Amino acid sequence: MAGVGVDEAMLNDLKNTAEQVAVEAAHLVRTAWVRMQSGGEVAVDTKSGETDVVTAVDRESEELVRARLKRIRPGEPVLGEEGGGAGNDAAGGVTWVVDPIDGTVNFLYGLPTFAVSIAAQVDGVSVAGAVVEPVSGRRWTAVRGGGSWLDGTRLSVSAADRLELALVGMGFAYGQDRRVRQGKLTADLIGRVRDIRRRGAASLDLCAVAAGWLDGYFEHGLHRWDWAAGALVAQEAGATVLLPGEAADLGEDATFAASPGIAAELRAALSAGGAAEV
Incomplete structure (x- = not known):
């Protein structure tokens, strides 16, 4: 199961960390989303253009992820959509790659299709990761060479051939x-x-x-x-x-x-x- 110089025990530890932290961030995001459905407001800004939005919740989610990773995996760099960082990965070291809300426009409009995504990469290659959906609670996880799962059930692609x-x-x-x-x-x-x-x-x-x-x-x-x-x-x-x-x-x-x-x-x-x- 080892991949990119990472042994099985470490891969599972990285996957568990990604899942744990993504679940915490997803709880924060869901709380804000539910509040919005009841008429609450959230601060919104733009990035590359008027259609490319970022909310205060994106930033709060990423801040939570960074704080948790700093405590659990101190010294490992983080590359996040909102906070940047980790432009050059340390050779052989772990870099965390974070999207605090993937699907921000859906989140803003009240559509339930968005997620918190966290991956551990070594030399630019993903070796473990988790994608957690705040509204449904679904947890997608994977380790390199060891398979992927949805809520603990092993995943397999379709048999499509046409x-x-x-x-x-x-x-x-x-x-x-x-x-x-x-x-x-x-x-x-x-x-x-x-x-x-x-x-x-x-x-x-x-x-x-x-x-x-x-x-x-x-x-x-x-x-x-x-x-x-x-x-x-x-x-x-x-x-x-x-x-x-x-x-x-x-x-x-x-x-x-x-x-x-x-x-x-x-x-x-x-x-x-x-x-x-x-």
Whole structure:
């Protein structure tokens, strides 16, 4: 089970830590979400543009995660969506990669599809992670070489083997020009698959591939914290996973996950549709 120079005992310890801390952060996020459903307000700011939002709850969640990791795993760097950090990982050391709310727009609108995502990486490779959904309470976990689970039940990708019967998830960028190009790619793909879903939380789309709820998933422009835990969950469930920089024919910032039975066909369809130019 050892992977990237990490033994089995340490992998399980890292997974347990990721899960424990993600559950704590998810409780904080859920409390705020429930308060919002009752008319409470939350401070909102923007980042790259008006559609790219961050809430006070995102920041509070990340602050909680950083504080807990500092206590449990002192000295290990943290890369977080809101707080940054860990630009250069120490060789052979553990770096924690955190998305305090993946799906902030869903959270803000009251949609229950969002999650807290925490992964432990060594030399830039995810070795353990957890994705926890604050509203449903579902816990997705994985260790490299040891499998992935949903609430303790082992996960396995779908047996899909025909692209025309595949259910595929996709995501879109915040920038309008790129969204238009992505829309054209989606229009090209829609006639080749069963249907397309867009849920607005990359970590949960990757986990859905792991569970067989989606047969494939593709998105441009994800950051490390978007895929760090979810991609490991998908890969350990048997998915073919390609991360940013690994598939020039799909685009240098493409993330791809699919059941092996359709992976080659889906990749070819996306490439033929001009994914690399999106």
